Amino acid sequence: MIYNTKHLDDSCLMALYKKMLLPRLIEEKMLILLRQGKISKWFSGIGQEAVSVGVTMALNNDEYILPMHRNLGVFTTRNMPLYRLFSQWKGKASGYTKGRDRSFHFGSQAHKIVGMISHLGPQMGVADGIALASKLKNKKQITAVFTGDGGTSEGDFHEALNVASVWQLPVLFCIENNGYGLSTPTNEQFYCENLALRGLGYGMESHVIDGNNIIEVYSKVQELAVSMRNSPRPVLIEFKTFRMRGHEESSGTDYVPKALFDLWKTKDPIDNFEQFLKSEHILTGALIKEIKANFTQSIQDNLEYSFSEPDITSNETKELDDLFQADDIEIVNNTTISIEMRFVDAISNALKQSMTRHTDLVIMGQDIAEYGGVFKITESFFEQFGKERIRNTPICESAIIETAMGLSIAGIKSIVEMQFADFISSGFNPVVNLLAKSYYRWGQNADVVIRMPCGGGVGAGPFHSQTNEAWFTKTPGLKVVYPAFPYDAKGLLNTAINDPNPVLYFEHKGLYRTISQKVPTDYYTLPFGEASIIKKGEQITIISYGMGVHWALETLEKHPNISADLIDLRTLQPLDTETIYNSVKKTGKAIILQEDSLFGGISSDISALIMEYCFEYLDAPVKRVGSLETPIPFAKPLEDQYLPKTRFEIALSSLIAY
Structure with missing residues (x-):
């Protein structure tokens, strides 16, 4: 492997070596823990460290990176605390997801890292958004996002490339082409020699790089980053690399020819770079042992710290409270004409x-x-x-x-x-x-x-x-x-x-x-979770929203003898159950009208809630009215039959007479 290091000093070369070595040593330890049953799953990036480390080192620390499973080097290069990473993989409270998600499905604003979801493709569009914000604020920053060769077949990949190209967003799209999407080889995933060609279809600058050559990765990304900050545009890089383990450990590697493993073993990014640094008298055998010993001790200390943390405890209130960010929205009242x-x-x-x-x-x-x-x-x-x-x-x-x-x-x-x-x-x-x-x-x-x-x-x-x-x-x-x-x-x-x-x-x-x-005419707001009582009555409670409220009003105008509470929900999540329950307890009867087809709609849940919390107050079964169980048709006679307006009038009269 040839390294062109003329523009790099020894301290930079040593930093690149150490940044690659640390995730390799962590992974080797994780594989031991996996066999011991101390962690539940592992997606190995062994053999691909040069991509993660080279890209991360080439970016500024205030620039976002969106990594994937095999990019441990992104997290460690950004100096995330090891004990928190280990706690994340153990499902402990000090992990980045508080035990709610596993492996690398998380992010950290402090480290400008945004983790993936298992659907892979969406993070491409997220990178577009971050880059758009940078461009709108004139920050002169780029955003790097990773995907694998398999992920390039997803529609999200192509949509994101198109948006980035049309809007000229400073996104560095990084494809780690390691030859396999789980067990499916690349020649069964796409019909072109290089994935970088896909960028050309979007008018996008594209490059193919040896993903195992840390100097080539670091130097090229650094060069592109400088250029993209000054001239915002998207760039696609295909990193040719290989993973030396299975897709995840339980899947094994039987589907990979042994000759392929033997070939890529000779291209190991760390072994090759280590030999080069030794030949340049930057590294010695003794120094290598010292570096490895220090990393190993740090890994062990952080593991012990993480493993000593108590198992996470379940707290239903905390779980529900963490579903939404607290809004603290001040309600602005209207005081104008x-x-x-x-x-x-x-x-x-x-x-x-x-x-x-x-x-x-x-x-x-x-x-x-x-x-x-x-x-x-x-x-x-x-x-x-x-x-x-x-x-x-x-x-x-x-x-x-x-x-x-x-x-x-x-x-x-x-x-x-x-x-x-x-x-x-x-x-x-x-x-x-x-x-x-x-x-x-x-x-x-x-x-x-x-x-x-x-x-x-x-x-x-x-x-x-x-x-x-x-x-x-x-x-x-x-x-x-x-x-x-x-x-x-x-x-x-x-x-x-x-x-x-x-x-x-x-x-x-x-x-x-x-x-x-x-x-x-002036600005004002209304609170979520507060229904509106449009009409008040004693005989029955009508619950609806949207167009259904107007259908109910028309029906009540045709039947002035019906005394009804008409509730306009206004928001469906959050749902104002208090207003619903109070009304039903008063009237003893409830009918729920929705425009949506009936089965599986929100009226089913409201009906169930009324039965659960107001049963002893009911004088009749709760009635639901919705559209037919078909797609909504075009022709007016068919559409009129589909919609529930006429059926609502019949159901309302029937329930009143029950």
């Missing part, structure tokens, strides 16, 4: 006032800048706030949601507009597995609002009419808001933007230009 506003105008007004109030708030979505969005909610926004903050996006829901997560990590709030709520399915994974779980896992909040134009009754068919809130009310870690009136729409959207946690904000497009109401 009100004017008549349509639902759509109230949302637009809230966005505009929040953009002024939060001067770095970013809105992202398809066609939202010059075009103003398909519903014209952000019309003329780009003229006031600029295209840096009102950002048209490519059609890539997954990458844009991940970008929003990256912005949050870098301290910037963002709003993502789904063109239609139906399209969230293309970004489902980062919502439920990244945004929802991040704070609980390692304390990193996701300061993201996703706006969801939804709902039927407008003849838009199966792909533009769903009201899919139940997909998210089921997922711990998400807040779900669904207003029915312009006044609530504005106040709750402002609260959602202030909230440091991920919020799914549903807007029924059938209400956009059909409902008007007096709305304060």
